[in-house]
Amino acid sequence: MADYSGDALLLVIYLSLVLKVHAAWYSVEPQPTSVLLGGRVTIFCAFDGIGKNDAVHWFGPPNLHFISEGTSVSEKYPRVFVSGQGNSGDHTGVYNLNIRDVRMEDEGVYRCSTFLLKEPRDVKLTVIVPPPRPPSIIGDRSPREEGGSLHLTCRSEGGRPLPSVAWYNGTRRYSHLTSTGVVANDNLLNVVEQTLDVPYLARWDNGANFSCVADQGLPDLLPPQTTSILFKVLYAPTVFVPRDYFKVREGASANLTCVVSGNPIPEVTWRKTSTSGAQRRGKDIRGQSNVIQPVSRLDAGTYQCKADNGIQPVDTAIIKLDVLYPPSIRPTFDEKVNVLYDNEEEFFLECKADGNPTPRVRWRRKNTDLYFNNPLRFSRLDYQTEGTYECVADSSIFPEDVKDAVIDVIGKPDIRGDPETAHATQGSSVTLLCEVTSDPSPGSIIWYWRSVDGQEIELTKGSIAGLTVRQKTTDSYTESLLILDHVSSGSSGDYICKAINMFGSDTREYRVIVSGPPVIMIAIVTGVLVVSILLTLVAVIFIIRRRDVICGNRGHVKEFKESQPTHLNIEPCDVELDNVHAECTTKPIPPPRPDKDPYAIGISYPRLAVRAPEYSTADRRKQADCKHPSPHRHRHKRPHHRNDHVGRVERDYQAQRWQIVSKTKDLQSYGDVFVGDGNMDIPDRRDF
Numbered sequence: 001m002a003d004y005s006g007d008a009l010l011l012v013i014y015l016s017l018v019l020k021v022h023a024a025w026y027s028v029e030p031q032p033t034s035v036l037l038g039g040r041v042t043i044f045c046a047f048d049g050i051g052k053n054d055a056v057h058w059f060g061p062p063n064l065h066f067i068s069e070g071t072s073v074s075e076k077y078p079r080v081f082v083s084g085q086g087n088s089g090d091h092t093g094v095y096n097l098n099i100r101d102v103r104m105e106d107e108g109v110y111r112c113s114t115f116l117l118k119e120p121r122d123v124k125l126t127v128i129v130p131p132p133r134p135p136s137i138i139g140d141r142s143p144r145e146e147g148g149s150l151h152l153t154c155r156s157e158g159g160r161p162l163p164s165v166a167w168y169n170g171t172r173r174y175s176h177l178t179s180t181g182v183v184a185n186d187n188l189l190n191v192v193e194q195t196l197d198v199p200y201l202a203r204w205d206n207g208a209n210f211s212c213v214a215d216q217g218l219p220d221l222l223p224p225q226t227t228s229i230l231f232k233v234l235y236a237p238t239v240f241v242p243r244d245y246f247k248v249r250e251g252a253s254a255n256l257t258c259v260v261s262g263n264p265i266p267e268v269t270w271r272k273t274s275t276s277g278a279q280r281r282g283k284d285i286r287g288q289s290n291v292i293q294p295v296s297r298l299d300a301g302t303y304q305c306k307a308d309n310g311i312q313p314v315d316t317a318i319i320k321l322d323v324l325y326p327p328s329i330r331p332t333f334d335e336k337v338n339v340l341y342d343n344e345e346e347f348f349l350e351c352k353a354d355g356n357p358t359p360r361v362r363w364r365r366k367n368t369d370l371y372f373n374n375p376l377r378f379s380r381l382d383y384q385t386e387g388t389y390e391c392v393a394d395s396s397i398f399p400e401d402v403k404d405a406v407i408d409v410i411g412k413p414d415i416r417g418d419p420e421t422a423h424a425t426q427g428s429s430v431t432l433l434c435e436v437t438s439d440p441s442p443g444s445i446i447w448y449w450r451s452v453d454g455q456e457i458e459l460t461k462g463s464i465a466g467l468t469v470r471q472k473t474t475d476s477y478t479e480s481l482l483i484l485d486h487v488s489s490g491s492s493g494d495y496i497c498k499a500i501n502m503f504g505s506d507t508r509e510y511r512v513i514v515s516g517p518p519v520i521m522i523a524i525v526t527g528v529l530v531v532s533i534l535l536t537l538v539a540v541i542f543i544i545r546r547r548d549v550i551c552g553n554r555g556h557v558k559e560f561k562e563s564q565p566t567h568l569n570i571e572p573c574d575v576e577l578d579n580v581h582a583e584c585t586t587k588p589i590p591p592p593r594p595d596k597d598p599y600a601i602g603i604s605y606p607r608l609a610v611r612a613p614e615y616s617t618a619d620r621r622k623q624a625d626c627k628h629p630s631p632h633r634h635r636h637k638r639p640h641h642r643n644d645h646v647g648r649v650e651r652d653y654q655a656q657r658w659q660i661v662s663k664t665k666d667l668q669s670y671g672d673v674f675v676g677d678g679n680m681d682i683p684d685r686r687d688f
Helices: 002-021 519-552 617-625 640-645
Strands: 025-028 033-036 041-043 046-048 056-060 065-069 080-083 096-099 108-114 121-128 136-138 150-157 164-169 179-184 190-198 208-215 225-231 233-240 245-249 254-257 259-263 267-272 289-292 301-308 315-329 336-340 347-349 353-356 360-365 376-378 387-394 401-415 420-425 430-439 444-450 456-458 467-473 478-484 493-501 504-515 671-675
Touching: 033 041, 041 121, 065 080, 136 208, 136 225, 150 164, 150 208, 150 225, 164 190, 190 208, 233 301, 233 315, 245 254, 254 315, 259 301, 315 387, 315 401, 353 387, 401 493, 420 430, 430 444, 430 493, 430 504, 444 478, 478 493
Parallel strands: 033 121, 245 315, 336 401, 401 504, 420 504
Antiparallel strands: 025 046, 041 096, 056 065, 056 108, 080 096, 108 121, 136 150, 150 190, 164 208, 179 190, 208 225, 233 259, 254 289, 267 301, 301 315, 315 353, 347 376, 360 387, 387 401, 401 430, 430 478, 444 456, 444 493, 467 478, 467 671, 493 504
16 A cells, blocks of 8 residues: 555656646736727737647637637638747747737737646737817807906717816816716717816916817827817006106107007007196107107106006006206396496395206306305495306206396495595695596596685685696596695695586595694604714814823824824714814714605605804813924814804704505506696685
């Protein structure tokens, strides 16, 4: 029993080894395959581990019906053939099933197997039928206004397998759809639909590409079918201005631009809205750009860009144009203005100027740096106010503009200066200046004299000796000089200058006070006399002492050489050491006398002569009794006719010539009105 058991075990092992050695397996395993109706398909199959005599079979629809063995195909399948080299000596084991002109009946389960294959694999062949036409879009596809809603349905009919339907906006798929469903129509064709519901349309949806896509899920075999529409959304216009403010110089160009959007395309209208300046430009100009060239100051203002496409509301934008131009003075005042002298009413001139930027307006006196505010105001007008004034309008970026105005003051004369008092000494000369400003020029300038008693007379030619009146006239003023030579105490009083023209007259008084010789003159003369006397006394004392020395010391006297006499700053004669002659006089050297200014107060005095004292009779007798006379005695002896000069007397005193004026003047520039006889003979006051 044991022997039989062992034999059976060995037989089982042997059979298993034999079966294992002769088993087959797929080198290319068949795969499920899809094919378009009417197309061609190949189902791949290959084995390893089969021998020459091993058969490979294909089975197919319906119900795994036999199709082929090896490469031999049943006559029932004329559109089918097997490709490969299974039993031709090539052990590659390739048995591919090929079907031409695929039909619906070709769809089903296929099997590629052999006897030694343990687990044959079944695969399905699917026949794909595309929809007969692309999907359709159902609904109102007319343009909508912004804010409206949109309802569209995508419908796909037919196709095997039934496609799925989806909505896209460009490449973006809508994830929220209103409804989807599958229905059957009258022709028993499967239909799939999907509705797109957009509750609010924005302007950004304008031109959107709404697409309905039917996809059977086989992109490599059959691409999705798509139907699209470009949807229009109507919306109101909007206006955008890249630059809402322009600042340009006059004469340049300006490009006013507004960017407009809207559907349909809006119509653009330009209009100047500001009232300043003429609307010669920017009125009803079409297009998004309004070019103004060249720019004038009249173009300055605000411009409106208006866009309208029939959908409310319309939109507008404002652009401001600022034109820069230089200052220009308006003709608001005359070139020459006549005003009345000493008018109590306030006078003013206002200057107005145009310009951008707004110019600064001021006044200045011509040829000066003296500026006044605008308007130019004068609370009181006199002849000093008269002149040329300039209105100056300036700005920071343009040259200034200037316009002249001449202020001509007319009226009665105006004599410059206040009442004045002049002090003079007898014998001096007095000059009085009367300066008159007047427009028109004074018809006459009259001088009057009023005594201290109040009597008043007009000074005319010949009325007073030594009276001279001179006059000079210029474009700006008239001057009259009254000159009195050799005044006396009777000349004291008030002198009145009166100027007259057609508007009236003006006067000025000068009080002249004439006194005796000046104290300074007396002091100088007295001082000169005292000095002369002292010098004479010193000289006499010196000579006497010298003589005593010579007579008392005769033995000690030496012989001197003749020499020049010693001078004691005394002219014109010399004083000897031992004798002084009677005709020799001493006097101080007068100080230098520069030329006098005819309008300055100066002092001239006469040359004074003081006689030197003579020696007494006792002195002369002493000199005669001297036993030892001086060796110089006879050499310096004077002639005896010296007594002719003893009777010389001091010259008569003459008074200083005084001149008193308000200002220094050149007399050569004045013309004579009338001149006296030269030597003023002062009359008694009763003569006036």
